[in-house]
Each structure stands twice: as structure tokens, then as C-alpha cells.
Amino acid sequence: MKATIHITLKNGVLDPQGKAIENALGQLGFGGVNEVRQGKLIEVDLDESDPAKAEAALAEMCEKLLANTVIENYQIHLNDA
Amino acid sequence: MKATIHITLKNGVLDPQGKAIENALGQLGFGGVNEVRQGKLIEVDLDESDPAKAEAALAEMCEKLLANTVIENYQIHLNDA
């Protein structure tokens, strides 16, 4: 089973990358861009085929390694094969 | 309108970061992880409310700035409000 994990900065945490992208888009002439936030996308290919078990394993991976839960949130998306 | 852009490395482009995560997961005792790839997640908040126009604008942003199409693919997801 494949899964995609979205890792995003928590609300209120400064996102210098996002801000810089926002400014650059403005300079390139793209109008109407209110806010940009940058996060990570992690694609995992797992042996596990049971969705509930896969999700539990992925959540544990996020807590232990993939996300820095002090400043980041994570969201798990299972891609149904 | 809000949109999420997924930027991922093209097939065949080496992803040392993904490999490192894969190894670290193994060291932490997570079995059955076949492959990990790391990409970027860019969340954009746009004034544009017309989906087609938003998508076109975002594609242009990706081509011009957000993705390096030599090594990266992008996917645009509009989040219906």
C-alpha cells in the first residue's frame, strides 16, 4: 500500500520559505496571491495492506521521525491501490 | 481559493533524503517499508475563485518558479472551499 504524508508547519509558526515564495511570485507578476506556506510531502510504499494497520504504523512513524511535532502537524493519506 | 501543490522528484532521479528516511525507519524498527520519497507541499491562497483560471495560474507558477522541471513533477490540487 502506498501512502502520502503531508507535513505542514503549525499555525503561527514562522515560515520563512513560504514568505519568500510569496514575495517571489509577486515579483514575477503573479497577482492575488495571499499566502504561501511550504511543507513536506513524504511518499511511503508499505508492505502492509490493511488500511487501519497501515495508518497506525504511519502515525507512529510521523510521531517518531517524520514530523517534528513541536512545530509541525501531519496528515496521512492512504492511496487506495 | 486555496490550492495545494505537490512537487515530487521525477522517476529515476536519486533522492538521498528519501533514502535516509527509509534507512532511519528501518533502524527504528519499522519493517516492511519498501520505499520513501520526499517532496514538497506548497499551499497557496489565491484571490481567484474560478477553478480553471486558478489552475492555469498555478501551472504557470510551477513552470516559472515552484518546480524545477528538469528533475521535478508537479500536481495541482484545488481545495474546494
Next chain:
Amino acid sequence: MQAAVIVFPGSNCDRDVAVCLEAAMGQAPLMAWHGDAALPKCDLIVLPGGFSYGDYLRCGSMAANSPIMREVVAQAQKGAAVLGICNGFQVLTECGLLPGVLMQNTGLNFVCRNTRLTVTNNKTAFTAQYAAGEEITVPVAHNEGNYFADDDTLKQLQDEDRIAFTYAPSDNPNGACLDIAGISDKAGRIVGMMPHPERRAEAALGGEDGKRMFTGIVEALS
């Protein structure tokens, strides 16, 4: 001759390279600000190392889109010599003046140390004062110096003799394809390299191997 160093917000080797250019030319180069849309006609343009625009998003990507780069590209196309060092090399690939891309080091860490380089091509506008195949020592300092291009591009670089510098195979600090440390355009007038010749252009700083990049281009252009 007129030389310019382009200063992006976040450039941090602009002064270092200006010091070397001044030593080689006997006169200070022009320091050109990124936001300027106009650039006086130059014989030599240097894109310095650093973290332009914080290197946020991708290294060099925002600098490649800054107003002054349109001028740089235009002058390069008319024959100005262009040297991109480290972040400057990343900018050159991002704006398409040179092919390929600089990816994250395979060791996943920033690496700052001396590296042994081979001058693979001494026929570029910048490398004429080195012997072909000469081994020199020049430091690197980067997190994204891992040169990558598809096989066709790599073959083309080899066939057209456009690999300017390679790391000694046992001394590749970043995993770059073919140990590539620097490449040039077809005419040999645009050179991009990850190592910092300006950091080793003076005996007090440990050696002078980098100095001939600057004296070489000044000689070529005078």
C-alpha cells in the same frame, strides 16, 4: 575592462570575490544590485556564492528570476564572460545558461572543506592559466552541490569538452555525477563551479590555487 559582481539579497561571497577581482584587475568591480533592471555593458559578470533569497524553495531559483538576471542572460548571449561560483552556479543552472541541476549532497549535510580538483578543460576563458589535467586544491562550502543531469546531457558535456573541473574521485564531497565540480557553455565563456576559487587565492589563506581563475580571465579579456 568592465567587471560586475551581482549582489542578490543573501549573497555572502560578493565581497570575497570582489577582493580577488580587484587584485587581478587593479581596479574594483562594479557591485550590481539584484533589483536593478539595467546593467552597464560588462566584459565579465560574476555571480557570487551565498544564499540568494535565503535559498528558500530551491537554491538559486528565485535569483534566477530576479530582474537583473534578464540583463545577465542578455549580455551572456552577446558574449560577456560569466562565472558562477557555488550559489552562482546554482543560479546559472536555474536560469538555463548552463544545463543540469545542483541537488542536495548525498551525505545530506553541508560540507565545508578543501577538495582536490582536476582542471579537466583548460581552454575555457577562465582556466587558461592552468595546465590541462593539473591538480589543484580549492575549498567547497555547500549543501546542494551534487551535480545532476540526464545521461544525454552528461554525454553532451563530455563530447563537447564542457566539464571544466572534476573532483578527485576519492574526494567527491557531494556525490556529483561524473565527479563534476564545474562546467562551461559550449564556447567556454560561461563557467559554473561549486568550489570557491576566491577562498584560496592568497598564501595567508592556505594557498593560491584559485587565483589563476581571476588572473586568467583578466588576461583573456585584456
Next chain:
Amino acid sequence: MSKSQSHINDTQITDEIVAEHGLTPDEYQMVCDHMGRTPNYTELGVFSVMWSEHCSYKSSRKWLKKLPVDGPQVIQGPGENAGVIDIGDGDAAVFKMESHNHPSFIEPYQGAATGVGGIMRDVFTMGARPVANLNALRFGQPDHPKTRHLVAGVVSGIGGYGNCIGVPTVGGEINFDKSYNGNILVNAMCVGVARTDKIFYAAATGIGSPVVYVGSKTGRDGIHGATMASAEFDDASDEKRPTVQVGDPFTEKLLLEACQELMASDAIIGIQDMGAAGLTSSSVEMADKGGVGIWLDLDKVPCRETHMTGYEMLLSESQERMLMVLKPGREAEAEAIFTRWGLDFAVIGELTDTGRMVVSHEGQTIADMPLGPLADGAPEYERPYVPTATAPAFDAALLTKAPDMGAALKTLMASSEIASRRWVYEQYDSMVMGDTLAGPGGDAAMVRVHGTDKALAISTDVTPRYCFADPVEGGKQAVAEAYRNISATGATPLAITNCLNFGNPERPEIMGQFVGCLEGMGDAGRALNFPVVSGNVSLYNETNGTGIMPTPAIGGVGLLKQLDKAVGNRLTGNGQVIYLLGETHGHLGASLYQRDVLANDTVFAPPPVDLEKEAAHGAFVRAAIDDGLLAAAHDISDGGLAVAIAEMSIGPGIGANITADGDAAFWFGEDQARYILVVETDDAVALEARAGDLPLTRIGTSGGTDLQFADKVTISVAELHDLNEGWFPALMQG
């Protein structure tokens, strides 16, 4: 929207709220007395941060006053953002060291990164361009489950910030010890260079002068203590807000350049970075130092988040911000500079003649407080202390179990304290700015003063295990080692900064360590003409009642007038004559040999420090280098004589034949005031002649690929090299 504001100040101040703000009931009473009434919620928050240990130095002030702070070289001692010393020709060195311990334990990358950012702002606030960063790090045991993660995060955070801003990281130190398992120390030092007639100070003067905010926008970063309370008033979010600050080195680089540009004019009256306690402490300090009052209009503060209360704006620790007082009428020119650099610029208030800090928000006065009590009204505590008991001398009976000399040397070369730090420092850009003459790996780093022939020599030092066994001697030793490291390059030691990391000062034995270390440090500073010009105190470094070892880190700065005279700490050729300067008594108490070879953790007395000898030997070394007699010099510290020799060998891969002989105490004792000096054969006679009464002993010659000790032990230099280089990568690979 304005509801949140009035709401917050309507809050009844209860005992719990006072306690949450870290004020004791007595302190709260003092606040009420100063105010002449009960403070409102915002005012309470302002008092609580100004009177925190961090800002008020309430436990340490009494003892800091005893440190030597004067000398002809001192332009500005403690009390400003950084210390300033005269380095001749109208140039000044500006430097300070600061801790970021707790944030780095919570989030190692950002904690360390923002520590580096903060200390650089302290330096460039004073008009200096930062030219060198160093860091002094202490981690728990190498095999502790958290250590590897913390090392990796801290190191990449330091590099991530310093590399991006483009200031070389040229040195530092790392120790591992179990006392730091739950409490790592991250101390960052920055050295800058300025012109002596262009130093900027914090004092704000001129009634009516505009108060200007520049840099990044304010968010809810790092609002401590009262986070729960503030979350309660925040309707915009449902998740608990992290208190971790995120660093933005790119913005700091812009801020640095913009400040330098404005400083080239004469528009600035006073300038102060917003560090701990952000807008509050910067405005209070500036106004108090200038003896004026200040009015702030928070509606003008650039904010990153919506619905921020005045309380949050005043207490936010968002990074990369500065407060300035400008000459009236100069706002437009300043604004043009900051705008050009893409930074926020806002006039947020003005100086008044009231001696008070008055804060408006949304049309209401939300705080009105007397400045004096805020700035220096915090109680000064004379915390009870018990001096540390005298430790017994090393028990020589332990040596009956000693391994042979070669095995011991190999153990030490691969020990956590001696092992090469290459894995760490190659992640730092140590060469940017093109003036690094000697980067990490030597005794002291050397950085050229740009465009001149002189150089600064910089070193950070302390041996916590000595301070633990005997705080007074340990305090002296930290200063003496910095002095030796600088002297060994040929530079003249000029002044120090410090970062005093200790446990809970409310425990008398911890306070005893503090008092002892300061006594030793003060004695050494006076004897070596090495005064303290800046520093920082970090207390309460403990977890579950276990305090860290006392760790008063010293950052020393010296000057080499002619940089081409500098020597390194490596052998430079074959056939060189090797000397030992200083007396060897074989002190093994608190030595690394005791800890790592004998694996014994009994507390024994550390080597005593003889400050007269330190001064005399240091002067001899410097003079010999100045006269061009030495090929290399290295001070002897951790691991003693044998380790010092091995360190001189492994870099260049040159062996030595050491003819001197002795027991383990001779080879590994850590007696102080010692150096290894290396000369070409032709210079040997001259060096011996000038030594006079000083204890200078010829101990061997360089050459070959092995180290031979008294014809008894032969070890290949390559093997020692690999042991020394291998330890750190192996640790980090896990």
C-alpha cells in the same frame, strides 16, 4: 476584534496568575508598591519578564560585580549588548557569548539556530560587522538515547544559520557528560569588528525622538510562562501554540546589511536588538539607560498574526527584530534603506520626559509603569550558599590497575573529549568572508581584521569536571586555558566574555559552585590582565533535581599585530626539536585519564592553577613567537603531555621520538601552565638561552611515521589518526 484586548486587562489578578508569571508573593508585593496600585494583566506580564532571572540577574548580580572589568584595552565592559575592546589603529573588537540551552533541548535545530542569530544581533547592534562565530556545546553521554539526535540537530542548526548569513564559524568546543543528559548546553559566541568612533549604544535620548521598529514581523513566538493564559484569549486558533522560535537567517542577513547602511549615517541615537523579552526589554532598557520615558503605540507594530493582544506583542520573542531611536526628522531616510532591503519599518512610539513606559493599543492605555523599577527594581538576592568541599588528592593506588601507556594513549585519542570534531565543523562554513587564517581544529581560531595585517585569536574554554571538583580552581583554569590557547598562536590575550551555566541557584550547593567559579575566574582575569567585557548567566539548568556540572564557559579574544608571525599547533617538518615548557607534577585528579582510562568517577582535586606561572609562561611563548623562533606551539590540557604530542603529530602525519620518560602521571597528568614548543634545530640554542629560570625541557625530536615514547612504546601516527578521526562519525552513524 478589540474585545480580546479589554478582556485581557479585565482579568482579575489571582495568586495563581502571579505564580504562573514566575513571581513570588513578595516580588508581587514589590510590584504593587512600585505601581502604587495593583498591576493589570499586561503590566504583570511586563514586570514578570523584566524581573525574570534571565533579564534581571537577580541571583547572580552581586557576584558579577566582583569580576574584573577594566583595563586600558576596554572600551565598553559589561552592561551593553556586547563588550568592546581596542585593537589599535582605530579598530575595535566587539564580542559576547550567550546561552540557548533550553530551546535547543526542545527543538535542537531551531533552538541552536536562533541562539546564533541572537548573539549576532547583540554584536551588530553595536555597529560591528560580525566576523566570527564560535560555539561551546555540552551534550549527555554519547550512548544516551537522545544524544545523537541532539548533536545532529544542534550542529545543523548552528550551520544552517551561520552559513546562510555568511559569517564564518571558526571554532568552539564540545563535551559529553551524563550530567547534561537532560539538559544540554548551547552557548554561542560572536565576534565583530567596528571602528572605535562608530560604536552604537542602547541609550535613548532626546524627548520626542521617534522610536522605530525594524526587521521581521511580530508573531506569537516564544511567549513563555503565560502561554496558557494567552491561548485562552486567542480565538483564532484551536491548537496549543508552540513556544519555539523559528530562525530566518536570510532576514537577519538583510537586517545586518540595512543596519550597517544606516549606521554609516548619523541618524541613529540608540539601537537595541529585541532578544529575550522582545519589545518589552529593548524599550525598557533603551529608555532607562537614557534616563527618559517611552510611549509605544502597539497599533503600529508590524504583526504576522491576527488578533494579537498587547500582552503578546510586548512579550513576543519573534526573531530578527531591532528597536532604534532616531534623530527626529531622519525617519524617511531610514525607512528608505529598510524598505530597499525588503524589511518592515514602523515608527511605533516616541521618547517622553515621564520616566514611565506608557503603552497604547486600540485607543486605550493598556500599561503605564515606572521605568526605573522595571529596569533595576528587581530584588537582588543573596542566595545562601555552601562552598564546595575540598576534594581529596588523587589516589595513586588506582594506578596499580593502569593499562600500559600505549593502550591508554589510544583510548584517550578516541575518547569523547579528545576525538576529532571534524564531523561537526565541516558542516560549518569556516572560510566565508575570506579572512579565516586558522579555522576549527587548532588551539585558537585566527581571523584577519579585513584589509589589515593583524588578526584576532579567539578561543572558548572550560573544563566542567574541574569546576565540579573545585569551583575556584576550575574557574581559574577556564580563564587560564583560554589565555594559553591564544598565547600559543602568538597573539596577546586581551579580554574575555563568559557564559555561566549552572543548576538551580536556590540550592546552596549550586550557589556555592557559582560563587566559587566566579572567584576563580575573577582572580585569573586580574592576574592575567584578561578582564571580562560581556557575558551571560544561565541558571536552573537541571532536570528532576539533577543539576549540570558547573560550566562557566569562557570566550577569549586576543590580538596578533602581525599575522604572518602566527604559528600553528602541528609539527611542520622532520628533525625539529620538541620542548616542554612548564613543570610536570603528574596531577591526575579530575583528569581525562581518570575518567576514561581508569573509568573512575571519584571526585579528586583537579590540578591547581598557578596564575603567576601562567602569565610568565604565556609571555615567554608569545615573545618567542614574535621573534620568529618557534615552528609550532601547543598548550597542554585534556589528556596531558602524551595527548598533546599526539595531536601535534596526527594532522601533518609526522612522527616523533620522545626521549623523556615517566609513569602514567607523567604522560597523562594535566598540570597547568604547560606548552609544547617546537623549533628548528638551529633555533634550539637560542630558545634554551632565553628561557633562563623557566622550566624548559628538551623532550624529543620530530620525524618518521611513528610516535616513540622513551624507546618503550611505539605507535603509528596513522593508527592514532584513524582512532581520533573515527570516533565522531561512528557515533553519528549509530
